[in-house]
Amino acid sequence: xxxxxxDPTSKPDEPELDLYTIPSxxxxxxxxxxxxxxxxxxxxxxxxxxFSRTPKIYKEYRDFIINKYREEPSxxxxxxxxxxxxxxxxxxxxxxxxxxxxxxxxxxxxxxGNNTSLVVxxxxxxxSRIKIEGVVPNAVRVGASPNSPKPISVPPxxxxxxxxxxxxxxxxxxxxxxxxxLVKPKGLICGxxxxxxxxxxxxxxKGEFIICINCFKNQNYGENRSMDEFKLNECAENKGSDGAxxxxxxxxxxxxxVLKHGDDWELVAQNVQTKSKVDCILKLIELPFGExxxxxxxxxxxxxxxxxxxxxxxxxQLSSSEHHEAIRLEGQCHEQINEMEENxxxxxxxxxxxxxxxxxxxxxxxxxxxxxxRISTMVGSQTTAAAAEAAxxxxxxxxxxxxxxxxxxxxxISNGFSPPTASYEAERVFKNEESKTKEGLTQSETANTPHxxxxxxxxxxxxASIATALGAxxxxxxxxxxxxxxxxENLVAIIIETQMKKLHQKIKHFExxxxxxxxxxAEMEELKDCLLAERIGVLQKAINAGISRWRDHxxxx
Amino acid sequence: xxxxxxxxxxxxxxxxxxxADNLVPIRLDIEIDGQRFKDAFTWNPSDPDSEVAVFAKRTxxxxxLPPAFITQIASSIQSQLAEFRxxxxxxxxxxxxxxxxxxxxxxxxxxxxxxxxxDLNNFESDPEExxxxxxxxxxxxDPEVGPAVAFxxxxxxxxxxxxxxxxxxxxxxSKKGRRGFEYVPASKAGGAVxxxxxxxxxxxxxxxxxxxxxxxEPIVDHLSNEEVDALEAREERNFRMILLxx
Numbered sequence: 188x189x190x191x192x193x194d195p196t197s198k199p200d201e202p203e204l205d206l207y208t209i210p211s212x213x214x215x216x217x218x219x220x221x222x223x224x225x226x227x228x229x230x231x232x233x234x235x236x237x238f239s240r241t242p243k244i245y246k247e248y249r250d251f252i253i254n255k256y257r258e259e260p261s262x263x264x265x266x267x268x269x270x271x272x273x274x275x276x277x278x279x280x281x282x283x284x285x286x287x288x289x290x291x292x293x294x295x296x297x298x299x300g301n302n303t304s305l306v307v308x309x310x311x312x313x314x315s316r317i318k319i320e321g322v323v324p325n326a327v328r329v330g331a332s333p334n335s336p337k338p339i340s341v342p343p344x345x346x347x348x349x350x351x352x353x354x355x356x357x358x359x360x361x362x363x364x365x366x367x368x369l370v371k372p373k374g375l376i377c378g379x380x381x382x383x384x385x386x387x388x389x390x391x392x393k394g395e396f397i398i399c400i401n402c403f404k405n406q407n408y409g410e411n412r413s414m415d416e417f418k419l420n421e422c423a424e425n426k427g428s429d430g431a432x433x434x435x436x437x438x439x440x441x442x443x444x445v446l447k448h449g450d451d452w453e454l455v456a457q458n459v460q461t462k463s464k465v466d467c468i469l470k471l472i473e474l475p476f477g478e479x480x481x482x483x484x485x486x487x488x489x490x491x492x493x494x495x496x497x498x499x500x501x502x503x504q505l506s507s508s509e510h511h512e513a514i515r516l517e518g519q520c521h522e523q524i525n526e527m528e529e530n531x532x533x534x535x536x537x538x539x540x541x542x543x544x545x546x547x548x549x550x551x552x553x554x555x556x557x558x559x560x561r562i563s564t565m566v567g568s569q570t571t572a573a574a575a576e577a578a579x580x581x582x583x584x585x586x587x588x589x590x591x592x593x594x595x596x597x598x599x600i601s602n603g604f605s606p607p608t609a610s611y612e613a614e615r616v617f618k619n620e621e622s623k624t625k626e627g628l629t630q631s632e633t634a635n636t637p638h639x640x641x642x643x644x645x646x647x648x649x650x651a652s653i654a655t656a657l658g659a660x661x662x663x664x665x666x667x668x669x670x671x672x673x674x675x676e677n678l679v680a681i682i683i684e685t686q687m688k689k690l691h692q693k694i695k696h697f698e699x700x701x702x703x704x705x706x707x708x709a710e711m712e713e714l715k716d717c718l719l720a721e722r723i724g725v726l727q728k729a730i731n732a733g734i735s736r737w738r739d740h741x742x743x744x
Numbered sequence: 745x746x747x748x749x750x751x752x753x754x755x756x757x758x759x760x761x762x763x764a765d766n767l768v769p770i771r772l773d774i775e776i777d778g779q780r781f782k783d784a785f786t787w788n789p790s791d792p793d794s795e796v797a798v799f800a801k802r803t804x805x806x807x808x809l810p811p812a813f814i815t816q817i818a819s820s821i822q823s824q825l826a827e828f829r830x831x832x833x834x835x836x837x838x839x840x841x842x843x844x845x846x847x848x849x850x851x852x853x854x855x856x857x858x859x860x861x862x863d864l865n866n867f868e869s870d871p872e873e874x875x876x877x878x879x880x881x882x883x884x885x886d887p888e889v890g891p892a893v894a895f896x897x898x899x900x901x902x903x904x905x906x907x908x909x910x911x912x913x914x915x916x917x918s919k920k921g922r923r924g925f926e927y928v929p930a931s932k933a934g935g936a937v938x939x940x941x942x943x944x945x946x947x948x949x950x951x952x953x954x955x956x957x958x959x960x961e962p963i964v965d966h967l968s969n970e971e972v973d974a975l976e977a978r979e980e981r982n983f984r985m986i987l988l989x990x
Binding site for chain 1: 840842860861862863865866868869870873874877878880881882940943944946949950951952954957958960961962
C-alpha cells in the first residue's frame with residue numbers, strides 16, 4: 188500500500204474537497220502519476236542518464252517530501268529535515284525540494300519564514316531603506332551613503348512571529364478595515380500616553396520615540412530617558428500632504444468654495460487659506476461625498492446669491508457640528524446633506540408647483556420614536572433602537588432644549604426629518620443615476636418649502652437632520668456587521684461539514700480495515716485447523732507405526 | 745561535460761572540480777616567528793598568476809602581518825594551484841560516482857558534524873548554496889560558518905577528485921577498467937564509493953531506514969568559551985606534535 192493511506196481524504200486534484208487547502212496553481216498534481224511539469228523541470232530523472240536518477244526514484248523523493256510536510260502542514264518544512272532521510276546527491280535533492288516548494292506542493296500553508304537572507308535596514312532619519320545581502324560580517328560597517336561615515340547597524344533579527352500552532356484563519360473584515368481609512372488619526376501619536384500630538388512633540392534624540400507636550404511637561408519620559416534627551420519639534424500647520432489636519436471650519440470652507448468655484452482649485456485654495464491646492468483636492472476626494480459635491484457644484488452652476496444664506500447656515504452648522512468631534516464622518520455627511528438641501532431650496536424657489544414626493548413620511552405625524560421607526564423600515568431592521576437612542580441622547584446631551592420640545596413640536600420636526608432623509612436617500616441613489624436623483628432631490632425639497640416659512644428654529648431642524656444622519660450611518664454599520672456574521676456562520680458551517688466528511692471517511696476506512704481483519708482472522712482459523720489436522724494425522728501415523736511418543740521417554744527417566 | 749544519454753556508460757570525465765564553478769580550495773597555515781596565519785578560501789584557477797602576488801600583498805597589508813608572510817603566502821598558493829593544474833587534462837572516472845561527504849569542523853563557537861552524499865557527476869552542484877541552506881535551516885547566525893562549510897565540502901571533493909584520477913590511471917594501466925558501474929574498491933579511496941546497485945536499484949527504496957536518520961542528520965553544537973579554549977588548546981598541541989614529527 189502506498190503511504191497515502193494515512194490520509195485518505197487528500198485528493199490534491201480536488202482543492203475544494205481537500206482538507207489541506209492546496210493553492211490552485213498546484214492542482215495539476217496527481218499522487219499516482221508524474222506530471223509533465225515535473226518531467227520538464229527535473230529532466231535529470233527522466234532522460235535515463237544515470238542509474239541513480241530514475242522516475243521511480245524521483246517519485247519516492249517527491250512522495251516522501253510531500254508526506255513529510257503533511258505530517259504537520261502548519262510548520263515550514265526545511266530541506267535539512269528531509270535530506271537526512273533520503274539517499275542521494277544533496278544538490279539534486281535540494282533541486283527537487285525547491286521545485287516542490289515553488290510549485291506550492293509543500294509549505295503552502297506554512298508561514299513564510301525569512302526566506303531571503305536580505306536584511307532590510309530602515310534608517311529613521313532619511314527614511315531610506317537599504318537591503319544588505321546576507322548578514323554583515325563583523326569587520327564591515329555599512330555606511331548610510333557612499334561618503335558618510337555614519338554606520339547603519341543591522342537591527343536584531345526579526346524573529347518570525349508567525350503563528351505556529353494550528354491553522355491560521357484569514358482575518359475577517361471589520362469596521363477598522365472598511366472605515367479605517369476615513370477615520371485615520373492624523374498626526375503623530377505620543378509614545379507614552381497614546382494620544383495625538385497636535386501642536387508639537389518632543390523627539391527623543393537617541394532613538395525613535397515621541398512624546399506629546401503634555402507628557403513632557405509632566406515629566407513622563409518613559410523608561411531610562413531624561414529630559415535633555417528630548418528635542419522639541421513644533422508641528423507646523425501646513426505640513427504638507429501627509430498628516431495634514433483639517434478642522435471643521437476648514438472643511439466647511441472647502442466645501443463652500445468648491446460649490447462656488449467648482450473646479451477652480453486656485454480660488455478654492457485661496458478661500459481655504461490655510462491649505463494648499465493639492466491638500467484641498469486630496470481632502471475633497473477623501474470626503475465620502477466629496478466628488479458628489481463637485482458634481483452638484485457643476486449642476487447648480489453659479490448661484491452667487493447663495494453665498495449670503497449659505498454662510499449664515501454654515502455658522503450655525505459650525506457651532507452644532509463642533510460638538511460632534513468624534514463623529515466627524517457624520518458631520519461631514521450632514522454638511523453635505525444640508526448643502527444640497529440649501530441648493531435644492533434655492534432652485535426650488537422657481538418651481539413651487541412640484542408636488543411632495545415623500546408624503547408618507549410627513550404623515551407619520553406622531554412622536555420622534557415613530558418617526559425613526561419609519562425611517563428604519565427604509566434603512567434596515569436593526570436600527571430602530573440604536574438610532575433612536577443615539578439620536579435622542581446625543582441631541583439631549585449637548586443642547587439645553589428639554590426633551591419636551593421634541594414632543595411638542597412634533598409636526599415640524601417630523602417634517603423637518605423628511606427632507607434630510609429623502610436627500611440622504613437621494614445621496615445613495617445619486618451614486619447610480621445622477622439625473623434621476625436630481626429630480627428626486629428637487630421634489631423632496633418641495634416638502635421643505637412650505638415649512639421653510641414657519642418659525643421652526645433652524646438649529647432644531649439641523650439637530651434633527653444630524654439625528655437622522657446618525658441613525659442612517661449606524662444602520663449601515665449594523666448591516667455590515669450583520670453581513671459579517673452571516674459570512675462567519677457560513678464559513679463555520681462549511682468547516683464543520685468538511686470535518687464531518689473527514690470523520691465519515693475515517694469511519695469508513697476503519698470499517699474496511701475491520702472487514703479485512705475479520706477475513707484474515709477467518710483465514711487464520713482455517714490455517715490453525717489445517718495445522719491441527721495435519722498434526723493429528725502425523726500422530727496417527729506415528730502411533731500406527733508403533734513409534735513411541737517422545738514423552739514416554741521422559742516418564743521413564 | 746557529460747556524455748549524452750547513453751544509459752549508464754560514459755566517456756571518462758576530465759579532471760575538474762565537480763561543482764558548478766571550478767574553484768580550487770586553498771588552505772593556508774603559515775607560522776613565522778611565533779605568529780600564525782590560518783586561512784581557507786577558494787581560488788579561480790583561470791585567474792592570471794599575477795593575481796596571486798597581488799592577493800598576498802593585499803592580505804598582509806589588511807591584516808598588518810610582517811612582510812615576511814607575503815612570499816610564504818604567495819608560494820603556498822602557487823604550489824596548491826600547481827598541484828591542481830597538474831591533474832588537469834587527465835581522466836577522473838567513468839560512470840557513476842556518488843561519494844559520502846563528512847563535515848566535522850569548528851568555526852568560532854559552532855561545532856558541526858554532518859554526513860551526506862554528493863554526486864560527482866552533478867556539475868550543477870554548488871557547495872556554497874548547500875552551505876547557505878544549511879545555515880538558514882539550522883538558524884546559524886555566525887556568518888563565518890557558511891563559507892567554512894562550503895570550503896570543507898570543496899576540500900573533500902578535491903581530494904576525492906585527485907584520488908579518483910590516481911585510481912583511474914591505475915585501473916587503466918592494469919586493464920581492470922570496467923565500463924558501467926565502476927566502483928573503486930573500498931580500500932583505495934578514503935571516502936568509499938557506495939554500492940549504487942544496492943542503493944538505487946529496483947528492489948530498494950531511496951528512503952532511508954529510520955535508524956539511519958541520525959547518522960545523516962546534521963549536528964550543530966554551540967560551544968561556550970571554555971569549551972572553545974579547551975578545543976583550541978588541543979588543536980595547538982596536535983599541530984605542534986605533527987610539526988615535530990616532520
